[in-house]
Amino acid sequence: MYVPLPIDEITLGEPLPVNVWDARGQLLLRKGAIIRDEHHREWLRMHAPMIRREDHEVWRFHYTAALDRALRSNQPLQAIAGVARPMAFEPPAAIDEDQRPLTEALADLHAALTLLLHQGEQLQDWSGRFVRVDQRLQALVRQHGADDVLFVLVQMLLNPELGYSASHALTCAVVAELTAHHTLRWPEATLQSLRRAALSMNVGMARLHDDLARQEGPLHGEQRRAVLAHPERGEGLLRRLGVSDPLWLALVRDHHEVSGGGGYPRGVADPSREAQLLRLADVYVARLSPRVHRPGLPPPRAARDVALDASGVPTPLGTALVKTVGLYVPGSYVELASGELGVVARRGRRANTPLVFALIGRDGLPRGEPPLRDTEQPAWAVRGSVAPQQVKVRVNPDRLLARL
Structure with a gap:
């Protein structure tokens, strides 16, 4: 059963806590998507957006609970009138977290992390x-495997x-920890600090x-100053929010420092190995990610950028990262020697031999049930990366991954 979406009460630029459908049951916006601006809101209004009644009831409960807290704390009428419909809330307790589709669970994490990164000191129990969020991400990696995540x-x-900052942070956390744990064999305490720093390094x-990520032109002066200041601003904000782990704080402060100097904010010549690995994960994910003003780089190019230093010499940490994620990261798109276009499903035994679902045949037509190709076989070898827009097929991750 569906009810109308309270579209005029939606906070622009914040991830939606629910899926949004049209009157015919077609999915308009997935949970975690954002309504960008008033023009986007009006476009959505024309499609008569609906949400599930159960979602509406839970959402309304959290809204009225927020109003009730404001009333009971004797806040001024102006503050009470300004209480907005919450854009994130915990799912109902009856839901078995381990039985939820991976895409839905990660959409929840994305929404929760976006709220934490955006609202910071305005939230109660930020650190808890x-x-x-960190523990749930670990649980999903354990349950589904790093490749599926x-x-x-x-x-x-x-x-x-989707809001870019949270997508970037979650991906960096998985890439950095996977490299540190499986390839570098760092201790658990270091992994925890590294992972939490990856999730919060851009809180400033x-x-x-x-x-x-949505801006067409280059940074202007004020934006550039904010970017250069964000590591120290983030460290200070985390301290005020109750973070006391010295390695976590140092990594947030130093994740843009470069070995030999030339980084920021302090120009440290000899940053820690942990900070260097976090910087490489940050650079790698940023290179993969498309922007309005530029496409994302092909994964092999992004891997090369982090594997080599400024003089073109491989570095131990960069090599470890590429060895861990491979040249073709799961979720990216490739062309096969067969002429098929597909999506990478699993890392392979070697960096250039992933398992691939062939989405489009050599005739250019989509495949109804994409076959799985082992690219170690010469007939299915990877010919190269392709841009997502070249693969005009909507991927259903849960359906594909269930076949592995």
Whole structure:
């Protein structure tokens, strides 16, 4: 049963906490998508947007609970009138988290992390909520495997309807921890600090981070100053929010420092190995991600950018990252020697031999049930990366991954 979406009460630029459908039951916006501006709101209004009655009831409960808290705390009438419909809330307790589709679970994490990065000191129990996001991400990696999680996260990176900062942070956290754990064998305490730093490293500029992904022109002066200041601003904000882990804080402060100097904000010549790895994960994911003003780079090019130093010499940490994620990260698109176009499903035994679902045949027609190709076989070898817009097929990650 569906009811109308309260579209005039939606906060622009914030991830939606529910799926939105039209009157015929067609999905208009997936949970975690954003309504960008008033023009986007009006476009959506023309399609008579609906949400599930159960979602509406839970959403309304959280809204009235927020109003009730404001009344009971004797806030001024102006403050009470300004209480907005919450754009994130916990799912009903009856839902079995382990049985939810991976795409839905990661959409929830995306929405929760976006709220934390955007609202910061305005939220109660920020650190507790942040730790729950981190723990849930770990649980999803354990339950579904890193390849499946990367598949969905890379698909989210390629979706312009989703807030970029949270997609970037979640992907960086998985890439950095996977490299540190499986290839570098760093201890668990270091992994936790690294992962949490990856999730929060852009808290000092999260809204700007989202805006820049949608901006057509280059940074202007004020934006550039904000970017250069965000590591130290983020460190200070995390301290005020109750973070006391010294490695976590140092990584947020130093994740743009470059070995040999030339980074920012302090120009440190010898940043820690952990900070260097976090910077490489940050650069790698940023290179993959499309912007309004430029497409994302092909994964092999992004891998080369992090594997080599400024003089073109491979670095140990860069090599470790590429060895871990491969040349073709799950969720990205490739062309095969057969002429088929497909999406990478799994990393392979070697960096250039992933498992691939062939989405489009050599005749240019979509395949109804995409076959799985082992690119170690010469007939299915990867010929190269292709841009997402070349693959005019909508990918259903849950359906594809269920076949593996």
